[in-house]
């Protein structure tokens with residue numbers, strides 16, 4: 001694979017995730033220094049899935065992000081366009097209704113889900129606005145969206161240290177633990193160029209979502225955005 005660039009075509013993004021699928025969950029744990037587990041607990045609280053509710057976990061990958069909603073008794077549909085990630089997920093969670101689908105053209109009818117959520121995936125979808133509109137379309141009126149995504153640290157000195165970690169420490173660590181280190185260079189670069197918290201909130205509103213709000217985790221390294229379909 002050539003050097004990671006930010007103008008990846010969707011099929012290149014899918015094949016990049018196919019390549020890292022086997023070690024994806026372990027690499028995540030190592031690179032986030034175990035923080036991903038805490039972030040996932042906060043996402044579960046924000047989604048607040050209830051028994052029998054229908055939840056779409058978009059860009060679910062191996063469905064690690066889907067487990068808290070399933071544990072809460074919801075009917076969770078993990079959807080992703082990397083067959084490699086879906087295969088690893090299906091092996092680990094054979095009972096889940098894994099669905100191959102593109103976030104910009106979801107294979108679901110209008111108004112079907114009580115909640116739609118996406119963890120660390122929106123940044124990878126080439127047309128963010130279209131994905132937000134599609135998530136809106138498949139949500140029931142009164143339903144909610146929760147986005148968990150890497151964001152921008154709010155305290156300037158911390159931001160400097162974190163960006164140093166991302167750009168300098170992360171690629172060598174990734175080279176040691178990942179089957180496709182380029183994917184993690186792409187990760188670092190895509191985090192740096194991702195819109196900040198207020199900008200993403202504005203994009204949600206533009207896609208139709210109302211009562212949009214966000215909460216920072218770990219000083220803004222991750223932000224949870226929430227909205228409702230009126």
Ligand SMILES: C[S@@+](CC[C@H](N)C(=O)[O-])C[C@H]1O[C@@H](n2cnc3c(N)ncnc32)[C@H](O)[C@@H]1O
Nearest residue numbers: 017059060061065080081082102103119121124
């Ligand atoms: C970093 S992984 C996140 C996986 C999982 N949500 C988690 O929290 O571990 C990002 C996922 O986004 C998926 N993805 C990227 N673009 C997509 C698109 N247009 N449609 C569906 N999935 C997409 C990738 O295949 C990958 O599995």
